[in-house]
Amino acid sequence: MQLTEERLDATFTALADPTRRAIIARLAKGDATVNELAAPLEMTLPGVSKHLKVLERSGLISRSRRAQFRPCHLERAELDEAVEWIEEHRRLWDERFDKLDAHLRDIQDGRTGKGDA
């Protein structure tokens, strides 16, 4: 459980920066090298590398150890985990409002004598 919390901390921290989101958006279209990622970002290579390290630590991306240009690769599983956490709480929220809706309908049915029946 603790581990999941730490992973969610790292994933959401990684997502909380526009440059890192731009990198993820680029990698969603295909693997890329640091040079390819840096080109549209108007940022120095060390600057991009710093962001890549945050993304790597979060598990959102991985980098090939052996290839000469070490292309970056988006790891779908970590995005899944972040979405699942949010979805779970949206679902609870929705259920609460569905119940409220049903309750209000009951009250209204009571008032109108169940739709004039």
Add this chain to the structure above:
Amino acid sequence: MQLTEERLDATFTALADPTRRAIIARLAKGDATVNELAAPLEMTLPGVSKHLKVLERSGLISRSRRAQFRPCHLERAELDEAVEWIEEHRRLWDERFDKLDAHLRDIQDGRTGKGDA
């Protein structure tokens, strides 16, 4: 566009902390006062208030200005925006792999003479 980026920064930053996620999880089940939120967290009220301020700034929660106990309320729209961002890039990622699948099938069909037909 800039505004959206800033809102996503704030939303993901707010989500990147286990106490704040616990508060969101609690509020998904219903509005609550600061005292109610603090009770299960083993945290001082000022500590909880600090987290609530981060959540309020992100727009993930709102607080009634007039009620005596200022109950906290989860704002669904901000969660939606965070999920939509992630979903968009998961979709791009999936499309890429669907294309790769189709390409591999084409190659295989070419090899086997389109399934022995």
